[in-house]
Amino acid sequence: MPADATLSRLGLWLRAHRRFIQAGQWGIVLVYAVLLIVPAMLPLPAAESQLFSSMAGIAQFVFWGVWWPGVIVSVLLLGRSWCGLFCPEGMLTEWASGHGRGRRIPAWLKWPGWPLVGFVATTVYGQLISVYQYPQPALLILGGSTLAAMLVGYLYGRNKRVWCRYLCPVSGVFGLLARLAPLHYAVDRQAWESSTTRKTIPINCAPLIDIRRMEGASLCHQCGRCAGQRDAVQLACRPFNREISRLRPDQAQPWEVLLLLYGMIGVAIGAFQWSASSTFVTAKQAVAGWLIEHEAGLFLLDDDVPWWLLTHYPSLNDSFCWLDGAMIVGYIALVGSLLGSWLWFWLGVSARALQPEWRSRRLQLAYCLTPLAGTGLILGLSATSLSLLRGMGLMLPWKGVAQLALLGLGLLWSMRLFWLQAAGAGQVRRGQAMLLVMPAWAAIVLCWWQFLQS
Numbered sequence: 001m002p003a004d005a006t007l008s009r010l011g012l013w014l015r016a017h018r019r020f021i022q023a024g025q026w027g028i029v030l031v032y033a034v035l036l037i038v039p040a041m042l043p044l045p046a047a048e049s050q051l052f053s054s055m056a057g058i059a060q061f062v063f064w065g066v067w068w069p070g071v072i073v074s075v076l077l078l079g080r081s082w083c084g085l086f087c088p089e090g091m092l093t094e095w096a097s098g099h100g101r102g103r104r105i106p107a108w109l110k111w112p113g114w115p116l117v118g119f120v121a122t123t124v125y126g127q128l129i130s131v132y133q134y135p136q137p138a139l140l141i142l143g144g145s146t147l148a149a150m151l152v153g154y155l156y157g158r159n160k161r162v163w164c165r166y167l168c169p170v171s172g173v174f175g176l177l178a179r180l181a182p183l184h185y186a187v188d189r190q191a192w193e194s195s196t197t198r199k200t201i202p203i204n205c206a207p208l209i210d211i212r213r214m215e216g217a218s219l220c221h222q223c224g225r226c227a228g229q230r231d232a233v234q235l236a237c238r239p240f241n242r243e244i245s246r247l248r249p250d251q252a253q254p255w256e257v258l259l260l261l262y263g264m265i266g267v268a269i270g271a272f273q274w275s276a277s278s279t280f281v282t283a284k285q286a287v288a289g290w291l292i293e294h295e296a297g298l299f300l301l302d303d304d305v306p307w308w309l310l311t312h313y314p315s316l317n318d319s320f321c322w323l324d325g326a327m328i329v330g331y332i333a334l335v336g337s338l339l340g341s342w343l344w345f346w347l348g349v350s351a352r353a354l355q356p357e358w359r360s361r362r363l364q365l366a367y368c369l370t371p372l373a374g375t376g377l378i379l380g381l382s383a384t385s386l387s388l389l390r391g392m393g394l395m396l397p398w399k400g401v402a403q404l405a406l407l408g409l410g411l412l413w414s415m416r417l418f419w420l421q422a423a424g425a426g427q428v429r430r431g432q433a434m435l436l437v438m439p440a441w442a443a444i445v446l447c448w449w450q451f452l453q454s
């Protein structure tokens, strides 16, 4: 059977087996709840304890070493199937929406900047309270997000995923990565409009998509509920680069580009990098020395701060003072804004080489950085799990090569995408544009290279 027919049948199977999928989703909710809640209720393991000798260590490895990097890889390969078929938060918000008030969605909630604000806020806050290291912060951030999702579901929409569509802190990231995925639900608009199917069963598209007009994979949760609708929708395969290389100016969204440049690249690099940065340590020592010398603002060196504001585990000799917190926020903000603006500038210079309509062209070209941003997130998150494994005494001789290969893959993929995007401009202009965007790529690669060497 040809691959297309198999995929199409898979989509129809998903549509026909909602109850089976829901049972699996409740199972994931249970695992998620146990991994989040149980470690936070237990005493913290001693500093010298082995990773897998405590529930906290197991949960830490599963969440940050396997779960999140795995979800990012899955979105790159399978689109947002994670959201539609497995995500516990999506499942719970939709369930709450089925039992809630069913109010109209207010205009403020549809503001397109929420995914950027949510991603930046949770990333920075996660660094301040050491979400990757301790179970209570993980419960606070992930559990808090789940409760907020349920509350939004309870208040707005009926059987919908209003949270996932507008507010989820990672929905923007997943939406960008899904644009690269080969798996998607293809809609044949002509077939839809000319369908002679008399009776069409209405579909509940939980993330509120106008399916008839759906052109990309960015918003679709790939739940399969619309598969086969009007003989016009089917699960299908496409080349990795198709959606972004054919992106029209009217499809490029400024908020999505801001999230990509300043959030997924800038803030993410700052957040992963600060703890190993010698510049950060030097600057902090200099400021602390100045405060002591001038006997000014000494309260900033006080580290008796609640754990939900700043990391505070005195028994493990791990506590942040107010100065630490301020410096972490300042460092991430500086790296995020400088790097994001650097990329924005060179994308503009490059876009000018392609055509006079360079402003809209710049937005289109920015999407070509998506593979590099995605591989960067995988590098940053997997570094946590690799260091956990090394802490257990495991030798990982292939680690450096694998990380460099991943970084190289992201770069080459981005370059290929850029080349395809610039098609139609003539070989000379295309080559010029490619050369002019090199400083943008170089900055990202250099930052990740530094991170890998630390």
Ligand code: SF4
Pocket: 084, 185, 203, 204, 205, 206, 207, 209, 211, 214, 219, 220, 221, 222, 223, 224, 225, 226, 227
């Ligand atoms: S368009 Fe909506 S109903 Fe169809 S697969 Fe995507 S999320 Fe599900």
